[in-house]
Amino acid sequence: MAESMSNRVTILDVAAAANVSKSTVSLVLKDSPLIPGDTAARVREAAARLGYVVNRRASQLRAGSSNMIAVVINDLMNPFFAEILVGIERRLVDAGYVVLMAHTNEDTSRQEKVLRTMREQGAAGLILCPAYGTPGTLPQEIHEWGTPLVVMVRTLGPGDYDFAGADNERGVYEATKHLLAAGHRRIGFLGGQTGVVLEQRLNGYKAALADYQIKLDPDLLLSAKPNRQGGNDTMLALAKMRPKVTAAICYNDVVAFGAMGALGELGMRAGRDFALIGFDNVQDAAHSNPPLSTVNIDPGTLGEHAADLLLARIENPGLARQVYMAKPDLLIRQSA
């Protein structure tokens, strides 16, 4: 907690300088049609001359409004979430809001802490990319606070909350089918450890194999953290398996980047010696070595849509449940 600005000029100073009451100043500053042009001009001139800056804290306390929106992100080290955040922020700032950002790093106790803080600040709404292990009761709880909410990326069980995410099952299904159509029969699944997103993506993988009457080999499902290290480790393990594995679906792009590195260590190259497909289409995917084939769900746009859902909900709390599902789009570059 810090002492705030030294000698702020207030609405009273402006009123004195313009020879009107503070009510008049207030009305002028919100462009009320009640005040005639010449008075308004005088007030504006005084405000500008004195360097008046509105105190949002005071105005919003009185008006019972808020222009702050809380955004809670689980993993900013993953460019997928960074791109989402940028999309959210862009839309929110354009709509006149300011974003209160917190990073949980997949830690639910930190998440609880920041959520409480943001509630205390009086956020007008909340966009939450939940940490692993977030209880399914959280949306209901936040609803009881009276705070409009949109959950992103990972669903939080059944419930009546707004959601923005992607059709994970379909995306991986199509990616796997592409590999199968190219003749691959031993296809690994790399990375991911827990959570609904993993389940959904795995379902897509299984469904595609089933289409080809291929029995699921559990040894080909390599669990690991969804980061580069995880991709590296699992690819190294996968490469050792016999009979030979010739392709892999990666839990996400970052895992795929790690897998590419592992292939490099082995003197192999994705797209030539092994087929690799990612998920997300983060910006880096177009320029990785080699460029990554992936399931495009357009993270930036996903963030913008989440912001739009929240804005709509704030505008009209009575709205029916809103869901935005990014349509996955298989993007074949050079890694498969």
Place this chain on the structure above:
Amino acid sequence: MAESMSNRVTILDVAAAANVSKSTVSLVLKDSPLIPGDTAARVREAAARLGYVVNRRASQLRAGSSNMIAVVINDLMNPFFAEILVGIERRLVDAGYVVLMAHTNEDTSRQEKVLRTMREQGAAGLILCPAYGTPGTLPQEIHEWGTPLVVMVRTLGPGDYDFAGADNERGVYEATKHLLAAGHRRIGFLGGQTGVVLEQRLNGYKAALADYQIKLDPDLLLSAKPNRQGGNDTMLALAKMRPKVTAAICYNDVVAFGAMGALGELGMRAGRDFALIGFDNVQDAAHSNPPLSTVNIDPGTLGEHAADLLLARIENPGLARQVYMAKPDLLIRQSA
């Protein structure tokens, strides 16, 4: 602007429930020693039972304090800045603050806009990674607002502002010397277009060449945006040059990743056919394909230090100018 929470319970409700005055409630909630244990317990119990949540807006308006800190980032798509942001946020949240985050995307007019907004919100301090083209007068202006400031990464001309960044010249100097010691004589400099950071890094490059009595060849300085695309494009161009170029310093890691991709396209591999060194040491650098040799300035720690400087400044506005310069550390992995 949204209507705020429906039926918040206030300090008055708690006072009524505990049969004390609101002053007493206020004192209890800030752990004042003035209130005896049994009264305090009664008040706390009532607060908990009613689900009381403090309204920071009101308390801080009255107290003239703020627990919000603004952080303005120029390019979140670059993992370097994402890592910095995470470091800042971690430290600030641990210190009891909440972060107001804005992304300028290198757009100075957007930067002006968000800065104004954050001033209106009454931020207790500001950490700014300035967009290209930010006027050198900005720190002074912000000082006049009465807002504690720390500038990061890019200096903003001379002035009495706190700063956290890295010794760019020395970092690149050492990287270039490493390449020279390994026998390289035609060394490119890839990416970067403008700004002090580029100047400083270029100075390091030039100084190292001078140590070896090598004349600077301006053709080897390839200007491009400091992103993957820039790295890709400039590497492609560099590879065509004759006499052959055998190594390059990259403006930053992201440029180096792009350059690696370009080498891949050409059937070459960094570390085997061409030597590449980056700058920053973002987390991805350890797992790129191949792992990137780079100048480590530890972005996360840099962010934490920036937060510490700001906290110290808020605590004690009279402090002399504070500067944190990350000591660059050449990290040789496989790309050079």
Place this chain on the structure above:
DNA sequence: CTGAAAGCGCTTACAG
């Protein structure tokens, strides 16, 4: 058209 008054939810001297 403009001012005086009340009040948003708190904290902070000040009495007693």
Place this chain on the structure above:
DNA sequence: CTGAAAGCGCTTACAG
């Protein structure tokens, strides 16, 4: 030890 009062900087009915 605890309560009554004033006030942070605004907005919003309500008079006139």
